[in-house]
Amino acid sequence: MSDRADAGAGHSEDATRVKYVAQVAAYWERGGLTYAAGLILGHLMVCEPADQTQADIAEALDLSAGSVSTQLRQLEAIGMIERFRAPGQRAARYHLPQDMWLKILNTERDRIAGLRTLADAGRAVAPTERPDRIGSLDKMVSFWESEWPETERRIQEFLRKERS
Amino acid sequence: MSDRADAGAGHSEDATRVKYVAQVAAYWERGGLTYAAGLILGHLMVCEPADQTQADIAEALDLSAGSVSTQLRQLEAIGMIERFRAPGQRAARYHLPQDMWLKILNTERDRIAGLRTLADAGRAVAPTERPDRIGSLDKMVSFWESEWPETERRIQEFLRKERS
DNA sequence: CAGAAGTTTCAGGTATAACTGAAACATGAG
DNA sequence: CTCATGTTTCAGTTATACCTGAAACTTCTG
Numbered sequence: 001m002s003d004r005a006d007a008g009a010g011h012s013e014d015a016t017r018v019k020y021v022a023q024v025a026a027y028w029e030r031g032g033l034t035y036a037a038g039l040i041l042g043h044l045m046v047c048e049p050a051d052q053t054q055a056d057i058a059e060a061l062d063l064s065a066g067s068v069s070t071q072l073r074q075l076e077a078i079g080m081i082e083r084f085r086a087p088g089q090r091a092a093r094y095h096l097p098q099d100m101w102l103k104i105l106n107t108e109r110d111r112i113a114g115l116r117t118l119a120d121a122g123r124a125v126a127p128t129e130r131p132d133r134i135g136s137l138d139k140m141v142s143f144w145e146s147e148w149p150e151t152e153r154r155i156q157e158f159l160r161k162e163r164s
Numbered sequence: 165m166s167d168r169a170d171a172g173a174g175h176s177e178d179a180t181r182v183k184y185v186a187q188v189a190a191y192w193e194r195g196g197l198t199y200a201a202g203l204i205l206g207h208l209m210v211c212e213p214a215d216q217t218q219a220d221i222a223e224a225l226d227l228s229a230g231s232v233s234t235q236l237r238q239l240e241a242i243g244m245i246e247r248f249r250a251p252g253q254r255a256a257r258y259h260l261p262q263d264m265w266l267k268i269l270n271t272e273r274d275r276i277a278g279l280r281t282l283a284d285a286g287r288a289v290a291p292t293e294r295p296d297r298i299g300s301l302d303k304m305v306s307f308w309e310s311e312w313p314e315t316e317r318r319i320q321e322f323l324r325k326e327r328s
Numbered sequence: 329c330a331g332a333a334g335t336t337t338c339a340g341g342t343a344t345a346a347c348t349g350a351a352a353c354a355t356g357a358g
Numbered sequence: 359c360t361c362a363t364g365t366t367t368c369a370g371t372t373a374t375a376c377c378t379g380a381a382a383c384t385t386c387t388g
Contacts, residue, residue, distance in 0.1 A: 013289070020289045027278055032196060034346065045298065048291045054365070064348045069366055090356065090363055096297060101304040114191055125177070125184045127212045133260060134209065136323075140265040143322045151315070158307045159300075198376065218335070228378045233336055254333055254386065 017046055021061070036063055037071045041080065044096045051084065051093035079103040102159070105152060112148060115141045181210055185225070200227055201235045205244065208260045215248065215257035243267040266323070269316060276312060279305045 024042030029035050039061045044052065047060065058068045072094055075081040080100060085092045097103060119141050122134040188206030193199050203225045208216065211224065222232045236258055239245040244264060248257045261267060283305050286298040 017289045020285055023285060024282060027282055030196070030278075032194065036347075045286060045301075046290045048294065050294065050297065065365075066349070066367075067347055069364095070347090073366085092364080098300070101300055114194075118188060118191055121184055121187060122209055125181045126210045130212065130214065133214065136262070136265055137209075139323055139326045140319075142326075143319055147315070147318070151311070154311070155304075155307055159303055162303045162306075200377075219333095229335075230337080230379070231377055233334095234377090237336085256334080 020046060034071065036061075036067050037075055039063070040068070040071055040075065041096070044081065044094070051095045053091040053093060055091065057094070079106075102156070105155065108148065112141060112144045116145070184210060198235065200225075200231050201239055203227070204232070204235055204239065205260070208245065208258070215259045217255040217257060219255065221258070243270075266320070269319065272312065276305060276308045280309065 021039055021042035024045060025035050025038030028038035028041055033041075040057055043057060043060055044050070047056075052060075054065065054068050054072065057063070057072075058065050061068075072081060072083070076083055079097065080103070081094050082097045083092050083094055115137065119134060119138040122137065123131075126134045185203055185206035188209060189199050189202030192202035192205055197205075204221055207221060207224055208214070211220075216224075218229065218232045218236065221227070221236075222229050225232075227235075236245060236247070240247055243261065244267070245258050246261045248259065250257060279301065283298060283302040286301065287295075290298045
């Protein structure tokens with residue numbers, strides 16, 4: 001029995017791993033992704049091998065092929081997974097990008113830009129005698145606009161240094 | 165005609181203001197709030213006076229009393245509006261907290277804590293011979309854990325200085 | 329204390345996003 | 359070219375979050 005894979009230790013490994021995958025999914029769901037997308041991300045965090053086919057994923061997570069296909073496309077679009085078509089392999093493989101957590105920082109840039117838009121548009125419509133509400137938003141945005149580039153730089157430096 | 169309020173300039177002010185409110189709502193909707201909650205936040209950004217009753221809000225945004233009540237409670241729970249019961253006034257008033265944008269930073273702390281949980285739990289279930297995926301998450305979290313307190317300090321300093 | 333004004337609660341209706349399963353489509357192997 | 363494997367698309371189902379409207383409840387005022 002246990003003829004293939006599961007090269008690891010025992011049986012209950014699976015159970016805790018499933019739990020972890022669900023935990024990751026819950027996290028990303030709060031972040032606006034679908035539960036299925038979160039499951040995929042969680043699975044790709046701990047699966048072995050790290051490269052998985054759509055079929056692998058669908059089976060491991062008990063999702064339909066359609067779901068997996070759709071979610072993978074979306075996740076690829078936002079840079080949270082990478083598709084790799086190996087020559088000589090029928091099926092494409094999917095895995096987390098090495099620099100996924102760096103890529104996610106780009107969403108911060110978008111957030112800041114979005115707030116900038118709100119601040120500017122708000123100035124035009126706010127009661128002229130009351131600049132305070134828009135003003136405090138504007139200040140917060142200004143802070144991040146000036147700090148963020150340097151912060152990003154520090155992150156990259158930190159990650160580089162930390163490589164052991 | 166135009167018997168009360170609308171002490172401002174002209175008629176088309178309203179139209180652009182409505183648009184702005186919707187814009188704000190769209191922003192917050194992406195952030196996980198409901199559309200109605202976003203509308204309320206948008207309205208409170210530009211309404212005059214800044215303090216509004218539930219009835220004011222419901223009328224301005226064409227929402228039911230029930231909706232407004234529910235959303236205000238939720239928004240108050242996460243610190244994005246403040247309720248003020250003025251003595252001698254029947255109705256409570258609601259407005260944006262002065263330091264709303266500072267309060268929002270607390271959600272960042274929660275995000276970091278959430279990722280720390282994932283990193284630690286992940287270490288326990290990841291294939292032992294492959295610490296890389298969890299490791300890169302761990303590094304990112306470590307960065308923020310060490311940087312965030314100082315960043316918060318700088319924000320507060322910046323906002324204080326910027327007061328004109 | 330009685331009634332009005334303000335607020336909350338909640339059952340029901342509605343809209344919508346997510347997932348499935350099957351069919352269409354694409355791609356590589358023989 | 360033909361078949362098998364892999365992937366995408368999409369109509370239909372299901373689940374769920376949102377909003378409404380009305381009734382219950384609370385809190386002020388006269």
